Amino acid sequence: MNVNIWNDAWVPGAGNGRIQCQQIDIRYSKVSDLINHDDVTWKHGDIRALFGEEQMEKIISIPLTNRESPDILVWRGDKIGVYTAKSGYFQKIATEGNVLHHTTMSKFYKQIWGLKVPSRIRIHLWTCIS
Numbered sequence: 001m002n003v004n005i006w007n008d009a010w011v012p013g014a015g016n017g018r019i020q021c022q023q024i025d026i027r028y029s030k031v032s033d034l035i036n037h038d039d040v041t042w043k044h045g046d047i048r049a050l051f052g053e054e055q056m057e058k059i060i061s062i063p064l065t066n067r068e069s070p071d072i073l074v075w076r077g078d079k080i081g082v083y084t085a086k087s088g089y090f091q092k093i094a095t096e097g098n099v100l101h102h103t104t105m106s107k108f109y110k111q112i113w114g115l116k117v118p119s120r121i122r123i124h125l126w127t128c129i130s
Contacts, residue, residue, distance in 0.1 A: 003031040013058050021051055034059070040066045 003010050006024050009017030010031060028034065028050065034043050041064065047056045075083040077091035112125050 005029060005031055005034070011055065011058050012062060019051060020055065025050055035064060040064050 005019060005028055007018075008031075011017050011019060028046070034047055035041070036043055042060045042062075044056065044060065047059055051059070075081050075087065077094075078084070078087040108129075109126065112122055112129070115122055115125075
């Protein structure tokens with residue numbers, strides 16, 4: 001019941017996860033304000049009036065539960081919703097591309113790591129160059 005409609009990234013799909021609209025309606029502040037709590041359904045009319053058809057489709061695709069559990073935000077860059085350095089790295093690569101991959105230094109580092117010498121020598125070379 002704590003997710004803010006206007007400030008939090010809670011809308012599924014492509015983009016930054018935030019609501020895209022011209023005007024904020026102060027009668028609604030939390031996502032829970034968009035839910036009929038009696039029958040645990042989305043308030044389709046209110047959502048359509050506030051955000052339009054396209055965003056309404058994204059919002060109503062979010063499944064609701066009749067359990068009284070608190071709203072939480074999850075990491076959108078991972079299937080299980082948990083942030084790790086690895087998932088953050090892959091999200092960055094997916095959104096910005098791997099810029100380092102195409103640089104000359106990247107090729108040089110690959111050559112260092114491909115040397116047929118003991119690991120400690122490769123690590124020493126890498127440390128010296130870095």
